[in-house]
Amino acid sequence: TIGGLFREITEQTVELSITEKIWGLIREIVSAIADFFSTDFDELLTNIINENKQLKAMMGVVQQLQLVA
Numbered sequence: 001t002i003g004g005l006f007r008e009i010t011e012q013t014v015e016l017s018i019t020e021k022i023w024g025l026i027r028e029i030v031s032a033i034a035d036f037f038s039t040d041f042d043e044l045l046t047n048i049i050n051e052n053k054q055l056k057a058m059m060g061v062v063q064q065l066q067l068v069a
Helices: 002-036 041-051 053-068
Strands: none
Touching: 002 041, 002 053, 041 053
């Protein structure tokens, strides 16, 4: 039904915006750490993700959600 479709789309939109906010916070934290240690943000983030299975999995989810949007 139209109502069911609307609810599903609304739920997906809320999930995406929450994910985007969390990802934004993670980027801000890593950026502050990179600045503090005078290192490259992208390199630091890549190293953090590659060394942590949970973060690597989360990054995969974020990338998939970005493809959907």
